[in-house]
Amino acid sequence: MSEEYRSMWKELGLDLEAHDALLGILGNAYNDIYLSQKNRPEGMGYFDFVMSEVHGLRIRELLNEKETGRKIIGSYCVFVPEEIVLAANATLVGLCSGADFAMEEVEKLLPRNTCALIKSSFGFKLGKVCPYLESADMVVGENTCDGKKKAYESLSGLVRNLYVMDLPQVKSGHGRALLKAEYDRFKSAVESLTGVTITPDSLKQAIRTVNAKRAALHRLSSLRKADPAPISGLDALLANQVFFYDNPARFTESVNKICDELEKRIEEKKGAFPEKTPRILLSGCPQAVPNWKLPFIVETSGAVIVGEESCVGERGTRNLTDDSGNTVEEMMEAIVDRYYQVDCAIFTPNPDRLTHIQEMAASYNADGVIHYGLQFCQPYLMESIPVEKALEDKDIPCLRIETDYGIEDMGQLKTRIDAFIEQLR
Ligand code: BJ8
Numbered sequence: 001m002s003e004e005y006r007s008m009w010k011e012l013g014l015d016l017e018a019h020d021a022l023l024g025i026l027g028n029a030y031n032d033i034y035l036s037q038k039n040r041p042e043g044m045g046y047f048d049f050v051m052s053e054v055h056g057l058r059i060r061e062l063l064n065e066k067e068t069g070r071k072i073i074g075s076y077c078v079f080v081p082e083e084i085v086l087a088a089n090a091t092l093v094g095l096c097s098g099a100d101f102a103m104e105e106v107e108k109l110l111p112r113n114t115c116a117l118i119k120s121s122f123g124f125k126l127g128k129v130c131p132y133l134e135s136a137d138m139v140v141g142e143n144t145c146d147g148k149k150k151a152y153e154s155l156s157g158l159v160r161n162l163y164v165m166d167l168p169q170v171k172s173g174h175g176r177a178l179l180k181a182e183y184d185r186f187k188s189a190v191e192s193l194t195g196v197t198i199t200p201d202s203l204k205q206a207i208r209t210v211n212a213k214r215a216a217l218h219r220l221s222s223l224r225k226a227d228p229a230p231i232s233g234l235d236a237l238l239a240n241q242v243f244f245y246d247n248p249a250r251f252t253e254s255v256n257k258i259c260d261e262l263e264k265r266i267e268e269k270k271g272a273f274p275e276k277t278p279r280i281l282l283s284g285c286p287q288a289v290p291n292w293k294l295p296f297i298v299e300t301s302g303a304v305i306v307g308e309e310s311c312v313g314e315r316g317t318r319n320l321t322d323d324s325g326n327t328v329e330e331m332m333e334a335i336v337d338r339y340y341q342v343d344c345a346i347f348t349p350n351p352d353r354l355t356h357i358q359e360m361a362a363s364y365n366a367d368g369v370i371h372y373g374l375q376f377c378q379p380y381l382m383e384s385i386p387v388e389k390a391l392e393d394k395d396i397p398c399l400r401i402e403t404d405y406g407i408e409d410m411g412q413l414k415t416r417i418d419a420f421i422e423q424l425r
Contacts, residue, residue: 005056008063012135015128022101022129023055026290033296034234039272041231041265043258047238050246054289058245059131065091066135071194074136076121077144078316078342079167081183081335086206086248087198088190093132094244095121095139098291100405102127109154115377116405117288118151125158132245133159138193140186143167144346145379163189171340171347180336187332203331207323209248214317216255217243221314223262224306225364228271229279230262233305234295235272240312241289273304278424281361283309283387284372285380286316291405294372297414303421307364309357310372315342318356345379353383354390361396367424368397370417375404397423 009019030051050058062072071090073080085092100116101123109126110119124130133139141152142165149164156162166182168175191197220239223230239255246254265271280303282294287310295305309315321338325331343353361369369391373381384400391398399420403409 002056005060008060009055009131012059012131013128014131014134018102018127019055019129022099022127025099027052029290029292033292034238037232037234037272037299039270040235041258041261041272043254043261044231044235044238046254046257047235047242050242051238051289054245055131059135061247062091062093062132062135066137071137072132072135073190073193074133074139075142076140076148077142078311079142079144079339079344080140080165081186081339082210082248083203083206083321083331083335084183084187084190084198086209087203088187088194089196089202090137090190090194093136094288095124095130095133095136096244096286096288097121097124097130098288098405099123101129110151113376114147114151115285115374117285117374117377118147120288120405122151122155122158125155137161138163138189140165144344145377147376147378161193167346169346169348176336176340179340180333183332183336183339198328200326200328200331203328204323204325207321207331207335209252211320211323212252213243213248213255214320216252216259217317219259220255220262221307221364223259223266226266226271227279227365228269228273228275228277229304229306230265230271231258232272232299233280233282233308234292234299236305237287237292237295237308237312240308240310240317241287243317244312273299278303278367278421279306279365280304280421280424281307281309281357281364281366281369282313282372283357283360283369284384285374285377286311286313287372288312293405293407293410294370294401294403294413297410297417298370298421301414301418301421303417303424306366307360309353309360311342311344314360315344315353315356318342345383350383354386357387358390358394358396361391361394366396368399368420370420371398371400373400373402375402 074095097120105126143149322334371384388398
């Protein structure tokens with residue numbers, strides 16, 4: 001790593017030794033999991049580069065933005081509207097993390113039986129290894145699951161400027177009104193952070209920018225319906241993960257470029273895996289970088305992942321925001337309408353998610369669904385049972401997995417996944 005990056009990390013307050021260790025693990029995992037894949041689209045070179053610079057060049061860019069007065073806002077959930085952030089001339093970055101770090105320290109603040117995603121976020125803070133978190137001028141927490149909402153109480157003592165957004169748990173008139181009130185409050189908070197008043201023009205432009213990012217991923221998703229699948233699930237997951245870090249316009253362009261290449265591959269019947277490879281839909285908890293364990297096992301066991309019903313995937317990016325409004329208020333209503341459709345398992349009841357999984361399984365021609373639940377994640381583990389039932393009703397085999405970020409259960413997971421794939425052949 002260049003000396004320039006090291007001094008940048010030091011200025012951000014990172015623990016350089018711990019950070020070196022993290023980058024070492026990340027680099028090795030990336031080589032073993034990503035670069036060892038065969039038949040990758042050439043366009044993935046861009047994402048390989050992004051990952052190799054995820055704590056380097058991208059952080060340099062964010063710090064350059066800060067020097068011009070632009071603010072950086074970090075978030076842990078897809079309910080934080082990027083449209084509002086961009087319209088106020090700020091940048092949104094995802095902060096969720098997918099690796100265990102500083103667990104001893106974490107367990108002094110959180111019960112051991114907290115999900116890995118929450119623990120990991122604390123670990124990256126306590127271990128001083130996340131340059132995104134340390135660059136953020138505002139960190140947004142949201143009242144979603146009990147684990148997150150209680151964890152933010154402790155996180156408020158660890159990060160500066162934690163902003164907590166309340167979210168509805170029930171999709172009712174009251175629920176929508178709460179979401180609208182909270183988005184209005186968030187808009188005011190972002191405006192006062194940046195000193196920029198959102199205008200109809202800036203909000204429309206922001207909606208279009210975020211819509212373009214999502215539309216590029218929709219295009220990518222629909223190309224995965226082909227058999228042979230033109231891109232591996234691992235590579236498609238990476239694009240969905242980079243969505244949360246990259247410059248929006250550059251991301252959109254890079255995904256569209258891959259899609260152009262995938263269209264040609266489909267014409268030539270060139271796949272990431274041979275035709276008739278068993279096709280799997282993944283459903284459940286979000287998979288943040290570098291949580292690639294499950295797709296790695298699935299795709300080295302003779303199946304291909306063709307879709308992710310996840311917030312790092314279709315649940316997060318599924319709907320566009322109507323950009324036809326003329327006033328800020330009309331567009332704020334459109335933003336609420338768009339996010340209100342996100343069918344996170346924290347909602348009760350949550351029938352739309354079951355229907356959406358059935359629809360995804362059909363439209364991606366999935367032979368089976370693997371439900372991915374993080375240990376101690378009550379919303380998704382509870383909901384995995386009705387998900388399995390809804391799939392049974394459509395004669396779609398479902399395997400429910402409960403795991404964490406550790407590698408200890410890899411052998412056991414592989415045995416179960418092998419048997420599941422065998423059943424699909
Ligand atoms: S909209 S899925 S990003 S809350 S895995 S922390 S639910 S105990 S992440 Fe999420 Fe927003 Fe919902 Fe999506 Fe809690 Fe479960 Fe942990 Fe989770």
